[in-house]
Amino acid sequence: MLNAILHSKDRYIGNSQENFRSMYNDIEDFFTAAIFSRFTYLPVSEQSRILTLLTGDKKFLMITELKNREFWPSWYLDIENRRVEPDLFLEYDIINVIVEAKRNDVTLHSAEQLQREIDAYLSEYPSNKKFILLAIGGGCSFQHENIVYIGWKNLFQILYEYGDNNTKWIFKDMIDAFYLHGFYPTKWLESLPYENINLKDSLKTYEGWIR
Amino acid sequence: MKHNLINSLNETRKAYRLIYAYQRRIVDLTKYISESMKYSPYWWDNEYFNVRSNTHPVNRSAFDFVPFYVGTYMLFLKEGQSANKVKVGEGILDIQIDIDDCFKESKHEPNTLEFEDSENCSAIFYMGAIISQVEEEKNWLQDVYYQLEYPEDKMDEFVIKVDDKYTCLVYSCKLEMLYTKDSVDELIKNFKKEIEKITKNR
Numbered sequence: 404m405l406n407a408i409l410h411s412k413d414r415y416i417g418n419s420q421e422n423f424r425s426m427y428n429d430i431e432d433f434f435t436a437a438i439f440s441r442f443t444y445l446p447v448s449e450q451s452r453i454l455t456l457l458t459g460d461k462k463f464l465m466i467t468e469l470k471n472r473e474f475w476p477s478w479y480l481d482i483e484n485r486r487v488e489p490d491l492f493l494e495y496d497i498i499n500v501i502v503e504a505k506r507n508d509v510t511l512h513s514a515e516q517l518q519r520e521i522d523a524y525l526s527e528y529p530s531n532k533k534f535i536l537l538a539i540g541g542g543c544s545f546q547h548e549n550i551v552y553i554g555w556k557n558l559f560q561i562l563y564e565y566g567d568n569n570t571k572w573i574f575k576d577m578i579d580a581f582y583l584h585g586f587y588p589t590k591w592l593e594s595l596p597y598e599n600i601n602l603k604d605s606l607k608t609y610e611g612w613i614r
Numbered sequence: 615m616k617h618n619l620i621n622s623l624n625e626t627r628k629a630y631r632l633i634y635a636y637q638r639r640i641v642d643l644t645k646y647i648s649e650s651m652k653y654s655p656y657w658w659d660n661e662y663f664n665v666r667s668n669t670h671p672v673n674r675s676a677f678d679f680v681p682f683y684v685g686t687y688m689l690f691l692k693e694g695q696s697a698n699k700v701k702v703g704e705g706i707l708d709i710q711i712d713i714d715d716c717f718k719e720s721k722h723e724p725n726t727l728e729f730e731d732s733e734n735c736s737a738i739f740y741m742g743a744i745i746s747q748v749e750e751e752k753n754w755l756q757d758v759y760y761q762l763e764y765p766e767d768k769m770d771e772f773v774i775k776v777d778d779k780y781t782c783l784v785y786s787c788k789l790e791m792l793y794t795k796d797s798v799d800e801l802i803k804n805f806k807k808e809i810e811k812i813t814k815n816r
Contacts, residue, residue, distance in 0.1 A: 589642045589645075589646055589795075590635075590638055590639045590642050591639060591642070591643070591793065591794055591795055591798075592639050592640075592643070592789070592790070592792060592793040592794075593793040593794050594639075595632075595635055595636060595639055596632065596635055598628045598629070598631070598632045600625050600628055600629055600632070601621075601625060602625075602732060604618070604621075604622070605621070605622035605625040605626065606726060606727055607727070608618045608619055608621070608622040609622060610727065612619060
């Protein structure tokens, strides 16, 4: 679907003026799925490296297996049958990751929602296994030892700079998805190209032209 | 003549591509600094040219179309801050990047052939902050920024000017000092430290 949209194979939906590209662009679920479905296709060693860079938690360097991947898992919150649905659950051998994503880096997370997801996770997976809730998008004033806040832009910059040659097509798809959603990598002055331009002569030539 | 012109057009083509690459980086630099300091975009304009005008290009100076050459200042307000109410501890951030400190303003149209050789000139990065010590029903741009007299900046130094209502902090350096993310992070860390000192000493 992502590549069909990138190559403008998307069509208008029914008789409306809306097309898949504009819908895709607006819906955070599509964006989250586009990035993280491909993320899980990477070798675990790559996932480990990226998660370490993202979170600063060196425990991620020790993961060796992705045992389970579930988009929008539905977990019971309490005996009143309320449920929560985080965006993604990644079950690694030594650490679990819950992903809750907002559409962009401006939209803030809700403290109540994040706490509910942690409570529901602990109810669903009552063990001592370490877990992280990766809250992607805008921040939140709610501080919890298991929550790491990151911006989509941070994730994009990491993927942009550290893509591996063996998995370059997976990285390319993820980068393309970011571009489609309006993200661009930060460029620093150290990468400014050099041009040898003969300024004086060119300025003098222009002085003699159409004056 | 035609041959020279073809060469000059080629040079200009190269120059435009280089200018785009340069402007891309200084916009990224400015955005990165403002976001790291938790300031949001507020206003921008240029000291010398009418860069914001909607007048048809044929009725304007060509200098209006090179806003990132010299004189453009970009202003930011602290996240969540109102533009029309001045509160204690809130502030305005001002970033300006001039690629050519040999630019000479002119009553008519500046003539770049009269400027010094570009090899003898510098690109300057400038950053300033105005922090309020008072609470007033004022507009940050019209009533504070445009009315205040900034202190004279000194290269590679933090300069502070305090009056009964506002504290101004300014810093400038050659742009090449900010060529990597690490060097930019170092500047942000030091600038934040200076702002903390200001707010503590109130």
